[in-house]
Amino acid sequence: MSATDLEVGQVVATRDIHLSRESLVRYAGASGDFNPIHYRDDVATAVGLPGVLAHGMLTMGQAVQPVVDWLGDPGRVVDYQVRFTRPVVVDADAGADVTVEAKVGQLPGDGTARIDLTVSFGGQTVLAKAQVVVRLP
Amino acid sequence: MPVAPDLSGRTYPPTAPYAVGREKVREFAAAVGATHPVHHDVEAARAAGYADVVAPPTFAIVVSQRGLDQLLADDSAGIELSRVVHGDQRFTIERPIVAGDELQVAFGVTNVRALGGNAMVSTEARITDADGALVATASSSLVVGADA
Numbered sequence: 203m204s205a206t207d208l209e210v211g212q213v214v215a216t217r218d219i220h221l222s223r224e225s226l227v228r229y230a231g232a233s234g235d236f237n238p239i240h241y242r243d244d245v246a247t248a249v250g251l252p253g254v255l256a257h258g259m260l261t262m263g264q265a266v267q268p269v270v271d272w273l274g275d276p277g278r279v280v281d282y283q284v285r286f287t288r289p290v291v292v293d294a295d296a297g298a299d300v301t302v303e304a305k306v307g308q309l310p311g312d313g314t315a316r317i318d319l320t321v322s323f324g325g326q327t328v329l330a331k332a333q334v335v336v337r338l339p
Numbered sequence: 340m341p342v343a344p345d346l347s348g349r350t351y352p353p354t355a356p357y358a359v360g361r362e363k364v365r366e367f368a369a370a371v372g373a374t375h376p377v378h379h380d381v382e383a384a385r386a387a388g389y390a391d392v393v394a395p396p397t398f399a400i401v402v403s404q405r406g407l408d409q410l411l412a413d414d415s416a417g418i419e420l421s422r423v424v425h426g427d428q429r430f431t432i433e434r435p436i437v438a439g440d441e442l443q444v445a446f447g448v449t450n451v452r453a454l455g456g457n458a459m460v461s462t463e464a465r466i467t468d469a470d471g472a473l474v475a476t477a478s479s480s481l482v483v484g485a486d487a
């Protein structure tokens with residue numbers, strides 16, 4: 203896709219992501235973030251959380267993948283930012299289902315596009331100002 | 340202990356080089372659902388113009404963690420991990436990280452401000468390669484809670 207094929211507001215990718223406790227343990231090992239609130243119910247409860255939470259960085263890392271697949275090259279991502287606004291509680295049995303919608307937020311005309319992500323869990327957004335700046339092919 | 344009042348502007352010495360391993364890239368890619376072949380297949384990565392398998396955009400957090408660890412280990416900073424919540428995160432990427440990179444992190448605190456009863460600590464990790472070239476900048480805000 204080139205900038206001339208895109209318009210602001212256009213949805214370029216969507217994805218449904220299922221997170222299980224296994225996803226959290228896998229991310230803990232891969233990232234080195236072993237904070238127990240991401241795998242121990244007793245610790246999560248003791249610090250006042252509603253349950254075991256997904257790592258914010260796991261949600262951030264998963265949410266950009268539909269954009270990478272749309273671009274066809276991870277090297278085209280030049281800037282990526284999010285604010286973590288709500289936790290994703292991952293039930294031991296049911297897991298958690300997160301949805302991502304990626305749409306064109308801005309086309310500055312310099313060969314890049316700002317893609318805005320809407321990342322939702324349980325009907326509420328969990329990331330704010332989730333923006334990916336990409337170099338267009 | 341509260342966050343040190345003079346924390347803003349504090350910097351830490353560059354970390355020992357982090358060697359980016361091929362299997363680590365594959366493992367991290369699998370963990371974040373990154374299925375593109377350039378993350379996993381060396382031949383696909385080379386065909387796309389990369390020296391080796393390509394790390395996903397958020398892999399820089401693994402490297403910048405080495406810098407954050409310095410802050411958390413600094414008793415005079417007054418930041419305990421159990422009171423820290425990740426507020427926001429940004430990666431400004433100069434080039435993708437690939438297996439074989441040897442990366443160093445220069446980590447510092449760029450700002451501290453009060454946020455209700457908490458402190459918002461802004462940090463920046465500048466990641467450079469073996470040639471000293473900037474690879475990525477990871478900026479994050481940590482919300483540090485008051486003593487329980």
